[in-house]
Amino acid sequence: MKVFLNKLRALHIIMIGGLFTIVVISCSDDIYNDTDFVAGETFTDSNIRLILIDTLTVSTSTMKFDSLATSESTRILTGKYSDAVFGTVRASSYMQFLPETYTIDSEAVFDSLVMVLGYDNYYYNDTLQKNTIHIKKIIENLNPESDDYFYNTSKISYDEDDLGFYEYNPRPLAGDSITIKMIDDFGTDIFSKLQEKDIVNSDEYRDYFKGIALLPDETDNGSIIGFSKSSENTYMRLYYSTETEYESEQEYFDIQINATTTPIPFFNSITAEDPITPLQGLTDSKVNLESSDSNNESYIQSGVGIAMRVQFPSITSLYDIPGSGTILDGTLKIKPVAQSYNDNLKLRDTLAVYVVDQNNDLTETLSSTSYAILNRDNQEFNDIYYEISLSYYLEELYLKDRDIDDALILLPVDYNSTVDRFIMSGNGNGENETILELTYGIYDED
Template sequence: MRKVTLSFSIFALILACSLDTSEIPTLEVGQDFADSNVRVISLDSFTVAVSTMKFDSIITSGADRILVGQYIDSFFGEVKASSFMELSPLVYDLPSDAELDSVGLVLGYDRYFYSDTTQISNLNIHLLTDDLRSDDDIFYNTSKIPFDSIPLATYTYVPEPQDEDSLFIKLPFEFGEALFEGIRDDDINDVEELRETFQGITIKPGDADNSSIIGFSSDATRSYLRFFYRIPQEFDDDEETLDFVIQIDPIEPKLFNNIQNDLPNSVLDTLIDQEINLPSPESNNLSFIQAGTGYASRIQFPTIKQLFDIPGQGTILSATLRLKPPPSTYNDNLPIRDSLTIVLVNQNNRITEQLFFGGEPVFGRINEELGEFNELIYEIPIGVYVDRELNETNLVDDAFIVYPPEFGQSVDRVILEGEEGNDFKATLVLTYAIYDEEE
């Protein structure tokens, strides 16, 4: 098979055309081609096959964000995030005469939110009834730990992630007293003894909430379980605090987020296995991406080897994929991010590698100059991927997928138009130089 090479060092004189090259004039480009006749053409007629796939699960442990909330999405249905965490003190030491005053949970906003923060939300704090451990020391968006069905506390609020620093949720005195006295009286001296009394908590949204999903920091200085206590003195009591925090442990994660969506009677219901692809022509010419729940857009170029039908030797100067989210699918409450991550997958949709060029990862970026009427279009430079596909000798059903950064600790979503749109369709724009053309 004739090999097509990829070059980004050659300057390009671009003429728009399709695969029919009969009307393209011959251009003399100069010494780079050793006095050969060169034609530089821009091709945009290759088929771009766009589909949706869904990961069976994605890793959410090891994240530095607590995600809690629920909202109803017109595409993904009920989207819900709950957080599971183990909290423990850095030191197990209290004065023997310390007296507990109160206990509460502090959650520091990390400025992340998704959907409508003007609506009332609920936080239900439940005690775990089992240790936060897993067989492989990894937790996923589908993982769960048993918990007491009766909330320890419920907090109703209107989120202000951009304007406020934190929330304070008061917890029952009796709950705090048992833990506090256990440490003070030397009955609890380490994490193993603590787990016999306190395995941790889960924070869940209200069952009927339709508001937003909020991000809180897991940093020990921002979110913690705080015990307020005093030391009796002859005149004024000293006021002190003891904090239980989420401790960083690379071996045994202490935090994960369960993130799910429920959308009955939808075309997305067919994605019950990671190996299934939902072509965009079968889903109203749309492809669906959502972080946290595991949806991603899958891209292939089934007609790319038609490039070999052009006579002569050729060099790919550039290859750019253009994808458009319909303007009606995003707004201030449901924003889209300005970049997309690109990873390669095999025929079973197992990730094989991230796409790199020149030692740097390749990202899709929004090019606002391409859109009309404030429309946004993603551009993805995929010359290195196209070159690989052209020179692949085996018939392999691989592809690449796109999804937002922070895929395991957000619920960002993007809806993309597929390959059969009337006003816009997913397009591969390829700039190609032909030289040593056969007469």
């Protein structure tokens, strides 16, 4: 039988007088982890033979989406770092602001304008290195080109001169926020236009001030930092003074991220330039980079849209087993490549699993409960892997209720709001290769 190559283990369960007698027959020294299942009427009326199979072909590859919608990202991302595999990873953020008031006392005097960026606890790579933020003035309307979304590849023009500049040591977990002083000429101009009532509503303000871009410096090589989009944590604050009878009182008002306009005038630009040669061939979303052509590895990078792709081309060979049967359990195990992760390049506890068709178009999430879960039980022995329960999906493939050309892809859950990267062992990677463990039940042998 084609499905039994060299690691077959069989568990025979024979029905005698309503009781199960269990006899274990093993052709290897591997430990069998018993899988609980509920026997239906078909099973209880017949002899049952359970077969554990871990030698079915698993086809692994890498694909890349043409772009990812980032206008609904949950955070602001800015920073830059160099990666030996994925190249130069850069994140910049573009957004529109609106003042909370259009009225300033005619006797008030401008003091200063600052930008406050509140940390949201996300970071990626080395925060011990300094980061830089350049604040630029956007000089075109912040509107998507063709639909209601901006993408990681979208481009918006901005003035080369800085409205503000800040070099800092990121403290995303210990710190609260960073404050960047903006140039007085810009602050004075906003202040005077509001005070003199040249601008009295949001439409006039948007015509005057299109928005800002937050950019890293070209020399940065540290980390990408997440900042909050909440108006309570991130804003521009304009300080001014008013004279009273006895003293000068300082007041302020905030200019907040515009979260009410549709389409949303916000997006993160996320790019990765000059990756390793195999990844440079991913120029179209229909291209699949086979693991055999990339050091027996597959790759994942959120923000940029690189995903690991998995197919099961030989699942229907289960029909070669004599008798009628069904898939009772199926678990896919995928190992991250050793030494490809560390405290700066972290593994996440969970990855989302999506279904794509033969053209790599997303068709569905696998299910609300199917995720790739990181198993660290034997971490002290460097045995770490992601596991995915696939029983229902595999049964659909086996019964031909699903197109055999369908595939699964793995991405971080928040793939449009992060820049996490992963290097996974593909098929052909020896003892670390991706494997599928099946429990197949035969209930009516020929």
